[in-house]
Amino acid sequence: MIKxxxxxxxxxxxxxxxxxxxxxxxxxxxxxxxxxxxxxxxxTLLAVSFDERFFQQRRKIIRExxxxxxxxxxxxxxESASLVNKSQLGISPRLMMEGKGDKGRHEGxxxxxxNPKENADGKEIFVRISAYENDxxxxxxxxxxxxxxxxxxxxxxxxxxxYDDDPIDRYALPNDEDIEWAxxxxxxxxxxxxxxxxxxxxxxxxxxxxxxxxxxTSKNTYYNKKPYGQ
Amino acid sequence: xxxxxxxxxxxDKEQIEYLSKLPExxxxxxxxxxxxxxxxxxxxxxxxxxxxxxxxxxDISLEQISKIELSKK
Numbered sequence: 001m002i003k004x005x006x007x008x009x010x011x012x013x014x015x016x017x018x019x020x021x022x023x024x025x026x027x028x029x030x031x032x033x034x035x036x037x038x039x040x041x042x043x044t045l046l047a048v049s050f051d052e053r054f055f056q057q058r059r060k061i062i063r064e065x066x067x068x069x070x071x072x073x074x075x076x077x078x079e080s081a082s083l084v085n086k087s088q089l090g091i092s093p094r095l096m097m098e099g100k101g102d103k104g105r106h107e108g109x110x111x112x113x114x115n116p117k118e119n120a121d122g123k124e125i126f127v128r129i130s131a132y133e134n135d136x137x138x139x140x141x142x143x144x145x146x147x148x149x150x151x152x153x154x155x156x157x158x159x160x161x162x163y164d165d166d167p168i169d170r171y172a173l174p175n176d177e178d179i180e181w182a183x184x185x186x187x188x189x190x191x192x193x194x195x196x197x198x199x200x201x202x203x204x205x206x207x208x209x210x211x212x213x214x215x216x217t218s219k220n221t222y223y224n225k226k227p228y229g230q
Numbered sequence: 231x232x233x234x235x236x237x238x239x240x241x242d243k244e245q246i247e248y249l250s251k252l253p254e255x256x257x258x259x260x261x262x263x264x265x266x267x268x269x270x271x272x273x274x275x276x277x278x279x280x281x282x283x284x285x286x287x288x289d290i291s292l293e294q295i296s297k298i299e300l301s302k303k
Contacts, residue, residue: 128257128258129257129258130257130258130279131258131278131279132258132278132279132281134279135258135279136246136250136279136280136281137250137254137258137279137280146250146251147251147253148251148252148253148254149253149254150254150256150257150258151257152257171256171257172256173256173257173258173259174256174259174276174278174284175258175259175278177278198256201256210256210257212254214253
């Protein structure tokens with residue numbers, strides 16, 4: 001959903017800090033609806049649902065241009081809106097203390113296996129990108145991630161797509177093949193992970209977020225496979 | 231003209247199953263040490279998807295491989 005915000009909502013957002021250059025990520029209640037929805041708002045005016053279709057919508061905006069999209073978009077009003085804390089975006093406060101460089105990449109910090117274990121919160125989504133549709137770390141039968149597997153966070157995946165970043169360089173992968181697939185995993189609370197910053201390797205800079213699941217994830221936590229970027 | 235692209239060998243089923251049970255080094259890959267049947271060791275090679283061995287400089291065949299282990303960090 002791509003919507004234009006009226007003056008009142010835009011003015012409210014202007015009073016809040018940005019999440020990144022030129023945008024804010026907010027939780028908002030749309031008028032006459034009761035539940036909160038998450039949006040990425042460009043320039044306090046153009047609100048895009050921050051969900052799994054976000055990248056498609058963003059492509060549409062790039063294709064059509066910001067001004068044209070804004071002029072075409074119908075209005076939506078928020079009853080309330082609050083800025084999403086960066087900690088709610090799936091990046092730990094510790095990681096947020098590291099510098100953030102070009103294309104939303106992180107600088108410094110440790111790789112995942114050098115950081116302490118944490119439990120998943122049952123809500124956060126992780127994405128495993130792969131050149132292979134038959135990725136061997138995905139247990140299709142039990143719908144889970146196998147022990148000893150890496151993913152990135154859904155948030156970092158979206159950031160990678162938002163900036164049209166090169167996933168091979170961001171996640172310091174040795175592949176000479178294009179990344180074709182994205183596997184979606186939502187671990188349960190009992191599932192443990194270690195979270196960190198991808199360290200430089202194979203001549204690539206790294207700087208993406210990585211999550212290592214030493215014991216894998218519980219059954220039925222793998223729930224979707226999509227072509228990369230869709 | 232030299233081809234800089236690493237040679238890619240598809241491992242056999244047993245090796246794939248073995249590596250699938252071992253932890254990854256990074257998303258989608260493992261760094262392994264290979265022992266050949268003649269005793270020679272080739273260290274720090276990359277395996278993609280627990281399935282494809284990438285060889286940077288060595289021209290060996292699947293039949294020459296005796297053992298694959300994860301490289302020690």
